[in-house]
Amino acid sequence: MVGLALVERGIRDAIAQDEAAEQGERFDGALRLASEPLRMFTEAYARRVTFIRPRAVLDGAAPRTVLANALRTFRTDYVWVIEADDAPRHHVAREGLEPMPLPRLPDAAARPTALGFHFMQGGVLHELSGRRLDRDLRSPGDKPGWFIAARRLDEAALNSPALPIGGEVMVMPPDAPSVAPAGELIYVDRLLTGFDGQPVARLRLVHAAHELASVAAARRARLALMFGFAVVLLGIMVACLWRWVIRPASAMHRSLAAEDPAPLASLVAVGGDYARLAETLRTLLEGRAALRRALAERSQLDRDLHDGVIQSLFASGLSLAQARKLLRSDPVAAERALSEVEDTLNASIREVRVLIEELAPDADEGANFSAAATAVVTRACAGQPSLAATVLIDEPAAVARPLAHRVELLNFIREAASNVVRHARARSLSVSLRPGPDGAARLEIVDDGAGFDPTRVSSGRGLRNLAARATTLGAALAIESAAGRGTRIRLDLPLPAASEAGAS
16 A cells, blocks of 8 residues: 555656646746737837937937837837937836836946846836847947837736636745645746846746546556556657657758768668668758859959959050040150050959969069059059059068968959049059058058048949958958048958968
8 A cells, every 4th residue: 555655646746747847838938928029029119210310310209109009019018218328218108007217227338239137116027128229320320229118017917818828827026935736736936037137026827737636546557557568668669769760860950950961971871761861962962062162163253353354454444545645645655555554454364364273363463462562553543644552561461461361452452442543533542551469460541532421332343342352351341431531441450360371
């Protein structure tokens, strides 16, 4: 009898634990479901132009009306729109509720982009969700503020018929002791924390599991007979699952996640349907890798042609136009301009050959990077004699870059100089490469031309190519310009990695 009682108690405990785990999962899912409208509300409205514009644009009742309507739609009780320094813009409470002060938030310096925590206010538990407002691209200097929303989590809200909880939920103090299952009652506790990770309340679900008694009685009689059979059957099932499902699926998952066909070798060796599937998957991965390499090479060739050969041909066209003007008035100068065009075209031919042979362009421009950069700028400006260009290159800073990076830098300079010739109507152009701290370097290209608004440029490949080459170099690109005030292009180059430096 004692042994039978122990077995029965163990069965009841196991059933109670299973029921508690199942109710806990249902409870967690219900809490997530209840929180979803609040999270969607803050995510959606933090992007709305009505709230991301500067504060001066928000005067008036329109934003508050929008917020009041949104509170009803998203079943939310309070909303605050605040500045980056937590100064208030708007505060709206749901109809029938008194306005509530903004709860304490994490320090602004350490505040993440998204907020989500619980807090107590007036003896009532609340849930808070917050999102940083999107930046207004027309005012890039303004720091974005915050969109904060909160909802009450009183027992009426937690026991709403719309939530599939399957029991009664109570709000308890965070230090309330846990309660073990008793009879048919099962208790599930969840601690809710504030922004600092400290518990602020305990939610307790009380669930009546009426089937415990009947299930335990039914299982008691057949448990002994089924236990041995279940162990054997489970072992067979686990072995079969591992052999025919888990191991092959795991190998294919690892292969897909890493895009590496190596984990598929064991499946190919076994044979059968999995081997054919693995072979197909390996062929697919190899084809995808080859396609990516081809696309990368095509993209690189596209940039090299645009920034190299095409720019040289454009410069040749400007030089031919200049020679045509000088042909009658100054034949000697015209002959000199035609000779420069011939040199430029010969250099373009060499670059095309280099690209075909997959060698580095501009490798024969001079004995060092400074000479190559000077040649690139000279050819780009040949068609505009009135443009005075200066090139100042710190040769050690250039040599510290690997060869592939120096090639990218030359193409970057060529593209930028060509943009100046075509669009800036400048009188002077300055190109400089100076060393920075810890092996870094800075490339600056400055002109005194017409300038432009960088935020309004939407077409043309020049700026896109500059950005792509900056990404290839792992450098930070900054473009400062304004109408009538010239343009400054700054490229901050990091210290090259040891593996890259060894390739120079």
